[in-house]
Amino acid sequence: MSDFKSNFWSVYVAAVTLGGILACLLLLWIASRKKVAATADNTTGHVWDEDLREMNNPLPLWWVGLFIITVVFGLGYLTFYPGLGDFAGKLGWSTANEYEKEVAKANKELEPLYARFTSLSVEDVAKDPQAKAIGERLFMNNCAQCHGSDARGSKGFPNLTDGDWLHGGTPEKITETITGGRIGNMPPMAAAVGTADDVKNVANYVLSLSGSPHDSLRASLGKAKFGACAACHGADGKGNQALGSANLTDDIWLHGYGEAAIINMINNGKTNQMPAQAEKLTAAQIHVLASYVWGMSNLAPAAAAK
């Protein structure tokens, strides 16, 4: 498909290409009819600068043959392949088609491989070393951009290896998350909690839930105000996976650790989104990927964090 509004450039390119080839042929033809004088000592008889003579160095005929082969090849190529302006060539070859073909071929080759995995449960696939290697590559290409190459996430991007799940860590839930994506939303809660001081108290109460360093006086004051949060996070602060609300008692801080970060969350809230992968990946790929993700927190020996 042309990127131009008129076909001027297409015609121009085609004309220059064909003109060039014709000019080559013409040159060959003219030169083949041309005769030069050569003397007995194999010079052309031309003398420059007193004694500089020009040798007669005829081009070997097979070389001329190569030129003609090149011309024939060039015309053949332009007939069958794209090159002559907009003309797509008789074979209809295009890089996009080649790519599609290669992808289709690769998918076909992988079909039996994936078929073996899709018939197994996520738990069993996770134990398969080959599936793990495929899963790792899929993760690197599609997930590591946010979750990090070691899947331990970053601020705002959940750690997938710690067994703490916002939306559930069962194989089905992980598959669901990858397929459809997730949107986590915490509304700004400052108004519901009360004054700025109340917010600070609640923040300290939240810190106390996981036994993190906190001001115990403020925490006890904040406990009463935590009711506003309990709707989502539960009265005990353990969160609710059906809502995607975070567990506040496990000392895992997705959106930042410490009083200031918590105050910020209460005041401003946050909407966090994981995009759906269903359009990018096939169901079989998601199955292998889910197995890989599930395996990271369920199979790997819990790496002792130092």
Added chain:
Amino acid sequence: MRPLWGLIGDCSLEPTSGDRRKIIPIVAAADDSAELVSLYAAQQKIHPRSVSGFFSQWRWALVIFTQLVFYGLPWLEWGQRQAVLFDLGARRFFIFGLVLYPQDFIYLTGLLVISALALFLFTAVAGRLWCGYACPQTVYTEIFLWIEHHIEGDRQARIRLDGAPMSLEKIVKRSFKHIVWLTLSVWTGYTFVGYFSPIRDLGMEFLTTQMGGWEIFWVLFYGFATYGNAGFMREQVCKYMCPYARFQSAMFDKDTLIVTYDEARGDPRGSRSRKADPAALGLGSCVDCSLCVQVCPTGIDIRKGLQYECIGCGACVDVCDTVMDKMNYPRGLIRYSTQNAVSNQWGRPEIMQRVFRPRTILYGVVLLALTVGLMASLVLRTPLKVDIVRDRAALSRIVSGGKLENVYRLQIMNATEKEQTYVIQATGLEGIEVASEQQVVIEPAQSRWVPVRLQIPYGAVPPGSHTVYFAVGEAGGGAHVSEKSVFLVPR
């Protein structure tokens, strides 16, 4: 001084007064013998006569040596694998005990520079030794000519056969020759591919018709190139295609050994009886037998002096010496000599003395230094490589225990043929430690990406980018490398 563009503008104009330009007239030499020839010339088939002698023996010794190396090397085994194998698919290059990664490309560069310098040195000392004795083009032409010689006969017989009408004998001889040529060519192609794809498996794949498409292509392509170049193109490659042929002459000087015809001694030429005294006949030593032209693989007459077609093979030297022996004249009418030696009537000591001159000494010293450097670097190289890629997703994160964490991926490449356990350590910041697995096991000649997490106590260093060093080494000492990276501390 007039600007250059002024000249361009003036070209077509009549010279004005005071404008002094040099007019270069093209003068056609007045010569009645001049004849009109085409700009294109058909290839003249050259049938070199076979020759034996000192240089011919050298040439054959080198043909045998280079071909033993070429055809034999891929069959050698080293441990459990082919000794020399360039596995392009797996990107591993095995040369005897060495396992090279694409990252070791610098060694190939070094090898090429050394080859180029060796070419400079040999050319400066003794002309186109490469062309005459070692170049695949000449070597295969020599082998193909040998086959041709044994099937169709020597020069005269071949010329006769060329001119003879089609007959059963001609068909049999020609077909036999081409079958032998083609067999050798395909075998050459097979050997070539054997450097890139295990040669023993290749034979098995061929027998079971499971050879890959690209392998078949390269066997046939290389075979076709051998057949075409050594059987048909021959000296045409040297004369018209080879860039070396042209620039090697640029490395000659007047003290370079070249194949020379001693014109002072040889001319005037003429045939004479063996018993006749040439001086009495007013003749030089050259009996004008034209054997030097007949043996020449590029079909030139060396008596016309140094020509770019001369590949320095010495065939004419050998054949002229046999003639001189027959005539009871001293050898060396055509010989390896230098331009200075011929014009000054120098002998061997003077020539040898001038082998050591500034340019050869310079080439030699640089060549020696590079060779020693490359060898030392190969011997001392660490059979372990580490590439570090900082994780692009997680710049830095706070983890439990009040620690700050950065994530890296280390590509650890095991360039030994044993399974190795590597220990990963980090230095450069106070309290820095590797929080992930500190030991990794990597299979022989394999590489692996290993995620590594580094942690420092929160607040130990000010915000910003800090240099850290990874030390990766074989467990229990041995090869180790240190690589630099950065640790980011957020504000």
